[in-house]
Amino acid sequence: MDFRADQIERYSRHILLQDIGVEGQEKISKGKVLVVGAGGLGAPVLLYLAAAGVGRLGVIDGDVVDLSNLQRQVIHFTPDVGKPKVLSAKEKIRQINPDVEVVTYQAFFTAENAFDIIGGYDFIVDGTDNFPVKFLINDACVLGGKAFSHGGILRFEGQTFTHLPGTACYRCAFHSPPPPDAVPTCSQAGVLGAIAGMLGTIQAAETLKFLTGTGDLLTDRLLSFQAKSMTFRTVALRRRRHCPVCGEHPVITALHEAEQAVCELKKNETYPFI
Amino acid sequence: MATYQLDITREHCPMTFVKTKIELAKLKAGDTLEVLLSEGEPLENVPRTSREQGYDVLGIEPAGDRIYKVIIQK
Numbered sequence: 001m002d003f004r005a006d007q008i009e010r011y012s013r014h015i016l017l018q019d020i021g022v023e024g025q026e027k028i029s030k031g032k033v034l035v036v037g038a039g040g041l042g043a044p045v046l047l048y049l050a051a052a053g054v055g056r057l058g059v060i061d062g063d064v065v066d067l068s069n070l071q072r073q074v075i076h077f078t079p080d081v082g083k084p085k086v087l088s089a090k091e092k093i094r095q096i097n098p099d100v101e102v103v104t105y106q107a108f109f110t111a112e113n114a115f116d117i118i119g120g121y122d123f124i125v126d127g128t129d130n131f132p133v134k135f136l137i138n139d140a141c142v143l144g145g146k147a148f149s150h151g152g153i154l155r156f157e158g159q160t161f162t163h164l165p166g167t168a169c170y171r172c173a174f175h176s177p178p179p180p181d182a183v184p185t186c187s188q189a190g191v192l193g194a195i196a197g198m199l200g201t202i203q204a205a206e207t208l209k210f211l212t213g214t215g216d217l218l219t220d221r222l223l224s225f226q227a228k229s230m231t232f233r234t235v236a237l238r239r240r241r242h243c244p245v246c247g248e249h250p251v252i253t254a255l256h257e258a259e260q261a262v263c264e265l266k267k268n269e270t271y272p273f274i
Numbered sequence: 275m276a277t278y279q280l281d282i283t284r285e286h287c288p289m290t291f292v293k294t295k296i297e298l299a300k301l302k303a304g305d306t307l308e309v310l311l312s313e314g315e316p317l318e319n320v321p322r323t324s325r326e327q328g329y330d331v332l333g334i335e336p337a338g339d340r341i342y343k344v345i346i347q348k
Binding site (some may be wrong): 008012 | 288294296327
């Protein structure tokens with residue numbers, strides 16, 4: 001593809017990079033990425049992927065913008081309160097970069113619509129705020145052979161890893177969602193707004209690395225940070241032979257509706273962050 | 275082994291190397307690109323960055339008033 005003069009200028013800082021260049025920007029421009037959730041994580045992911053010129057951005061979210069979202073969901077502005085999040089997000093994406101095709105799904109990601117929706121995309125970004133949907137995204141991507149970025153934030157902490165077919169999945173690390181009574185809701189736990197930007201921009205960078213084939217993805221590694229001490233650490237993830245979805249004898253061979261629909265607080269070290 | 279020309283005498287950093295890279299991307303390995311550029315920042319940076327990014331700079335010649343021709347091979 002030949003870039004227009006304005007596109008050459010817009011993407012010049014990517015084109016300059018030896019690892020991206022013209023070819024890499026072409027891959028970005030042909031890339032199709034689905035962002036599940038237009039909230040704290042989805043906001044920076046969508047903003048950076050729009051700015052980067054990803055060809056098609058899908059965004060699925062069934063919520064409307066709430067005043068309490070604005071402390072961290074930076075794609076939504078004060079006049080957007082009450083507006084569907086996917087519409088608010090689409091308006092900002094169009095303003096940042098009219099080259100991007102935006103596909104909106106004003107719905108929640110469910111076992112019924114998961115395969116139909118992810119089928120049209122190269123890479124999926126988990127920007128959701130509750131465990132059941134995180135497991136659903138994992139199962140849909142593993143069964144559908146899709147690459148995805150997991151992300152979760154809580155209080156001052158965040159965690160993320162990237163899955164490619166054949167590498168460790170979410171259930172290899174965390175077998176199943178924690179029991180509903182183990183944890184209070186996310187709104188009670190709170191989150192430092194900027195944490196969403198820290199984690200979401202890591203996911204956006206992983207997406208661009210995936211699309212361009214640049215560097216080493218965060219596969220088989222879980223990156224987590226604690227912003228109070230501002231320490232980052234990476235722990236190895238291993239694909240488990242007995243993983244219920246990607247193991248040798250999977251027991252999960254079809255998608256099932258999420259068992260619980262509340263966002264939860266990590267209380268036990270064995271639980272993932274949301 | 276074809277030879278191509280590019281005039282970036284009216285460009286400024288970093289578009290000087292951006293335009294050079296875009297032309298180089300269209301070439302086949304072994305082809306050469308003759309880049310006309312101005313002295314000063316473009317003359318200092320375009321050959322150096324070309325080498326850093328794996329291209330061969332075959333020569334730099336004066337090509338007019340404060341203009342130089344840099345010959346880059348892909």
